[in-house]
Amino acid sequence: MNVAALQVPESAVYRPSPQDACRDCPVRGNALCGAVTGEARDALAALGRRKRITEPASLSWEGETSPHVGIVRSGIVKLTVSRALGDEQIVGIARAGEFIGRPFGGTVPYGLGAAGTAEVCIFPRDAFDRLAGIHSAIGHELLTSTLAELDRTRRWLGMLGKKNAEQKLAAFLAEFGELRLHADAGLDPVVMELPFNRQQIADILGLTIETVSRQFTWLRRRKIIELPTSKCVVVIDRDALLALSGECNVSRH
Amino acid sequence: MNVAALQVPESAVYRPSPQDACRDCPVRGNALCGAVTGEARDALAALGRRKRITEPASLSWEGETSPHVGIVRSGIVKLTVSRALGDEQIVGIARAGEFIGRPFGGTVPYGLGAAGTAEVCIFPRDAFDRLAGIHSAIGHELLTSTLAELDRTRRWLGMLGKKNAEQKLAAFLAEFGELRLHADAGLDPVVMELPFNRQQIADILGLTIETVSRQFTWLRRRKIIELPTSKCVVVIDRDALLALSGECNVSRH
DNA sequence: CGTATTTTTGAACCCTGTCAACTATCGTGG
DNA sequence: CCACGATAGTTGACAGGGTTCAAAAATACG
Numbered sequence: 001m002n003v004a005a006l007q008v009p010e011s012a013v014y015r016p017s018p019q020d021a022c023r024d025c026p027v028r029g030n031a032l033c034g035a036v037t038g039e040a041r042d043a044l045a046a047l048g049r050r051k052r053i054t055e056p057a058s059l060s061w062e063g064e065t066s067p068h069v070g071i072v073r074s075g076i077v078k079l080t081v082s083r084a085l086g087d088e089q090i091v092g093i094a095r096a097g098e099f100i101g102r103p104f105g106g107t108v109p110y111g112l113g114a115a116g117t118a119e120v121c122i123f124p125r126d127a128f129d130r131l132a133g134i135h136s137a138i139g140h141e142l143l144t145s146t147l148a149e150l151d152r153t154r155r156w157l158g159m160l161g162k163k164n165a166e167q168k169l170a171a172f173l174a175e176f177g178e179l180r181l182h183a184d185a186g187l188d189p190v191v192m193e194l195p196f197n198r199q200q201i202a203d204i205l206g207l208t209i210e211t212v213s214r215q216f217t218w219l220r221r222r223k224i225i226e227l228p229t230s231k232c233v234v235v236i237d238r239d240a241l242l243a244l245s246g247e248c249n250v251s252r253h
Numbered sequence: 254m255n256v257a258a259l260q261v262p263e264s265a266v267y268r269p270s271p272q273d274a275c276r277d278c279p280v281r282g283n284a285l286c287g288a289v290t291g292e293a294r295d296a297l298a299a300l301g302r303r304k305r306i307t308e309p310a311s312l313s314w315e316g317e318t319s320p321h322v323g324i325v326r327s328g329i330v331k332l333t334v335s336r337a338l339g340d341e342q343i344v345g346i347a348r349a350g351e352f353i354g355r356p357f358g359g360t361v362p363y364g365l366g367a368a369g370t371a372e373v374c375i376f377p378r379d380a381f382d383r384l385a386g387i388h389s390a391i392g393h394e395l396l397t398s399t400l401a402e403l404d405r406t407r408r409w410l411g412m413l414g415k416k417n418a419e420q421k422l423a424a425f426l427a428e429f430g431e432l433r434l435h436a437d438a439g440l441d442p443v444v445m446e447l448p449f450n451r452q453q454i455a456d457i458l459g460l461t462i463e464t465v466s467r468q469f470t471w472l473r474r475r476k477i478i479e480l481p482t483s484k485c486v487v488v489i490d491r492d493a494l495l496a497l498s499g500e501c502n503v504s505r506h
Numbered sequence: 507c508g509t510a511t512t513t514t515t516g517a518a519c520c521c522t523g524t525c526a527a528c529t530a531t532c533g534t535g536g
Numbered sequence: 537c538c539a540c541g542a543t544a545g546t547t548g549a550c551a552g553g554g555t556t557c558a559a560a561a562a563t564a565c566g
């Protein structure tokens with residue numbers, strides 16, 4: 001899909017003064033950089049550079065030893081594995097506040113690109129590695145977030161494993177809308193703005209664009225969701241969606 | 254599958270004297286505990302207890318806050334998510350030397366159980382957490398191994414996404430036999446002893462037992478593998494197997 | 507040696523991919 | 537403002553791969 005992906009033009013990189021850099025950061029407080037304090041925090045702030053990337057552009061390619069690591073400021077960064085020309089599988093999604101890239105050497109076995117438009121804060125990898133060596137708080141924070149990400153990826157794996165298209169899409173919408181978290185909250189319709197087009201959803205769920213489309217209309221016909229626009233989903237019947245997504249954790253013992 | 258899983262009997266837990274505990278450890282040198290040195294190493298050694306578990310038994314259940322973390326000494330520990338009674342998806346495999354469990358609080362969103370018989374070295378979670386807080390080498394080692402595991406899980410995800418049954422089984426055998434690593438090594442037949450039965454392979458690949466069986470016989474008929482017993486695979490035509498598994502990384506740029 | 511379990515094989519059905527055509531949406535320029 | 541083309545999304549028909557159900561064969565085990 002991103003065969004002809006272009007490097008981000010240098011003009012897109014700008015550097016505010018250190019004290020401004022983090023002050024207006026949308027993820028201030030709930031990202032790695034917000035969880036560390038004192039010296040480590042200041043050192044990170046001094047290191048970061050903002051970058052804005054839009055859809056066909058990518059941050060790095062599969063198999064590269066990325067010279068940078070980063071934190072998503074806004075938007076969505078997708079991790080992709082290309083299978084054949086024009087056929088890619090999305091193996092991970094990084095939302096605002098999440099860490100991207102591969103510290104401590106080693107190649108990144110997937111490409112990093114924006115879904116829509118994303119803003120990231122990037123750090124030179126070697127400088128970041130050094131910093132993490134000095135301030136153990138960075139490493140610890142990184143560890144807990146990586147463990148959490150691993151768990152999420154494994155849940156996703158359980159989803160792809162044995163579910164039909166209907167369950168996959170329902171689970172995707174439930175996961176993306178974080179419906180399970182607020183399961184007991186009000187039953188008001190939940191409005192979601194998807195940053196993905198049909199093709200990308202298909203790449204996430206391991207389906208084709210046509211099947212995804214069919215499942216959307218099927219959910220609409222059953223009055224479980226509404227589709228004001230193709231990227232806007234209104235969940236009408238939250239319980240039905242959760243039921244379709246197929247309960248896991250049957251034996252919580 | 255493991256609905257009636259039993260806790261490991263206490264008699265299976267034994268404690269060799271600290272100096273013996275690690276001396277004869279099969280993963281000595283290539284596990285977390287082997288990568289740290291000095292005090293940290295000794296503290297870990299003093300903390301560890303060996304445990305042996307056999308197939309239907311499990312170490313912990315989905316959703317539990319596990320009181321232990323551990324390292325696999327020998328055999329295979331599978332991470333499973335149960336979908337319905339008798340239907341589970343294997344979302345991870347820990348081999349000798351790999352870390353299992355969830356340090357720093359939080360619940361483990363999957364169950365841990367042996368595939369066949371496995372031997373693990375377990376540590377009380379709270380004591381391990383404290384130790385990791387003191388010795389940053391432990392945390393760092395854990396971080397790099399977790400990052401590596403995350404990458405492997407994402408590769409697996411890419412595999413489950415869009416592959417047919419033939420490609421899935423070929424990729425599984427290639428991955429498990431580490432054929433890709435020694436791709437340029439001798440072309441001698443590679444003998445693999447699978448610790449999984451057909452049902453477990455099906456759970457790993459997101460297929461049914463029948464489809465897995467069919468693909469095995471299909472590979473045998475094409476003289477790519479031989480099956481002396483159902484759990485023993487002899488790879489005759491390594492290249493053909495790798496070709497079937499479907500090359501990724503088309504655009505290494 | 508007989509029973510239980512696992513694995514293999516067969517046949518029918520159904521879901522999803524494929525190919526194709528149609529519709530909707532959006533931006534551009536006349 | 538509308539015509540136009542380009543892109544994205546929807547819908548339909550059909551075929552193929554995988555599941556399901558069923559039964560036979562092979563293996564493990566007492």
